[in-house]
Amino acid sequence: MANPPLLTLKDIHLTFGGTPLIEGAELSVTAGDRICLVGRNGSGKSTLLKIAAGQVQPDSGTRFVHPNAAVRYLPQEADFTGFTTTGDYVAAGLAPTDDPYRGLMLLTELGLTGNENPQQLSGGEARRVALARVLAPRPDVLLLDEPTNHLDLPAIEWLESELKSTRSALVLISHDRRFLETLSRTTVWLDRGRARRLDQGFSRFEAWRDQILEEEETDRHKLDRKIARENQWMHGGVTGRRKRNMRRVAELRAMRQERAEQRRVQGNVVLEASEAQLSGKLVIEATGLTKSYGGSPVVSDFSMRILRGDRVGFVGPNGAGKTTLIRMLTGDLEPDGGTIRLGTNLEVVVLDQKRADLDPEMTVTDALTGGRGDQVIINGKPRHVASYMKDFLFLPEQARSPLKVLSGGERARLMLARALSKPSNLLVLDEPTNDLDLETLDLLQELLADYPGTILLVSHDRDFLDRVVSSVVVPEGDGRWREYPGGYSDMVVQRQAALDQRAAGGDPEAATRNEKAKISRSGSPGQGTGQQRKLSFKEKHALEQLPGKIDALQKEIDALHARIADPDLYTKSPEDFAAASERLIAAEAELARLEEEWLILEMKREELET
Secondary structure, eight states, rough: OOOEEEEEEEEEEEEEEEEEEEEEEEEEEEEEEEEEEEEETTTTTTHHHHHTSSSSSSSSSEEEEEOOOEEEEESSSSSTTSSSSSHHHTTTTTOTTTTTTTTHHHHHHHHHOOOOOOGOHHHHHHHHHHHHHHTTTOOOOEEEEEETTOOOHHHHHHHHHHHHHOOEEEEOSSSSSHHHHHHHHHEEEEEEEEEESSOOOOOHHHHHHHHHHHHHHHHHHHHHHHHHHHHHHHHHHOOHHHHHHHHHHHHHHHHHHHHHHHOOOOOOOOOOOOOOOOOSEEEEEEEEEEEEEEEEEEEEEEEEEEETTTTEEEOOOOTTTTHHHHHHTSSSOOOOOEEEOOOOTEEEEEEEEEEEEEEOOOOOBHHHHSSTTTEEETEEEEEEEHHHHHHTOGGGGGGGGGGGGSSSSHHHHHHHHHHSSOOBHHHEETTTTTOOOOHHHHHHHHHHHHHHSEEEOOOOOOHHHHHHHHHHEEEEEEEEEEESSOHHEEEEEHHHHHHHHHHTTTTTTTTHHHHHHHHOOOOOHOOOOOOOOSOHHHHHHHHHHHHHHHHHHHHHHHHHHHHHTTTTHHOOOOOHOOOOOOOHHHHHHHHHHHHHHHHHHHHHHHHHHO
16 A cells, blocks of 8 residues: 655645746655655756745645645755854744654764854755754655755765764755765656656666657658648638638647747756867975864875876865865965965966855856856857856846846856866866756866866866766875776775775785885895894883773763753753763864774784784
């Protein structure tokens, strides 16, 4: 017996400014559903999700929610008005019967305490707080609009794991392919106002979509030919057998009306990069770079060589120092130590997705031309700005629109248009995939694949990294960065293999450490034959003391877990709850460090004894 629907939308119609946005769309959500809602920018996905959440009233159609079903909605931008702490904001999303401690537990897992001022949060922190609010009640239906926006890779992977294990039915809007492929089992395609349903996950969507569009084009071609034949008959004169002729004229009128009312698929963005002359073969050579802030190392002894045509991806948690490292590599920031050598004929263009340099009152035309006339120079040839705007799906009437009225997707396309109009042979792309629809992402990937210059890419989009980059640079802790060949998936496999090898006693860096130890004892490689015969007093003492410290720390962690699990703790003393949560995070990090130190010393002891 089929499960009854928890949430249903039927025959939804909505018009904005005289233009139909949604025409007869339907959506049905039952227990355990994993639905991804996809479509082009501007197709109405977010609006349909708001209708499902009860936040927007359609012009017509019905919305039904099961009386016993709890529905939670994650908007693209959270509203923290009226809340003094993040804990208050999360608690306000709980029903009286919900677990009052789960929200703070989620905040702790996401690296927050619940005491932060919501008005001072970064974009990533605000997103994590909003996620904690909707996940805490364990609702029957979760409506998530771009849940991965502003999240770094560790947070995205945490969210994937959380959503995989939840019992809630999911309706997701996202431009992150890997995220959709991992979580979805049903795909709803919102296209030209209609919602088409595929009872398979996103991985099967694109082939299904292309087949539908091909069939539509074939039907349209048949209709055109039929109209042409009837027009030819009309021009031959309508005489005799009046009733039959009247019927054919009416049918022709109906066919013309059908053809006129057909909504064609929105065109694709036309991407073309202005190319500068080729740079030298060597683009960047970094040797021993170091950079610290407040005594904490951000980059430590980093060396790298980038040649013309390389595509290098930079990944890592927010705040790890990706932007700092790239600014040093491009000569925009002086390192504390080390040297940077830049190649010849470099023309650098930076795509800043923070849009910090754009005045919200500036018009689209001024943003593209720099306020100088109405022409853009592309590869040495002048183009009228209206023509160039059309390549990026802007309407002519938007030429004088201020930037503040543009949607997120339109602002992302505008930033791409600005960056690609400037001659370059080194592209620095900071989160270029934000707010772009899947079709535009495909075209951007093709452009970057054919780009003859060099690319430095910062992104949290795993699929995009796999498709574009030839190597990935990742933080390894304590300011250390390491480059892995291949895409993001290749990097994950290589890092896991290194961890497995280390756990099995074959530390891949042991040879390097041993060689450095020999050099430090003998003065240079190959000099001297003396070898360390036993552990030093300091190492031996540490090896004896570490197991006791590890045991004591493990007991403390167990006690902290038990303390936080006390249902009365937060009610009696929120400060004690926050302090215990912070100490738990610190203790677990310290435990990991001590275990790693013990493992290295134990491996060294065994090596010396054998």
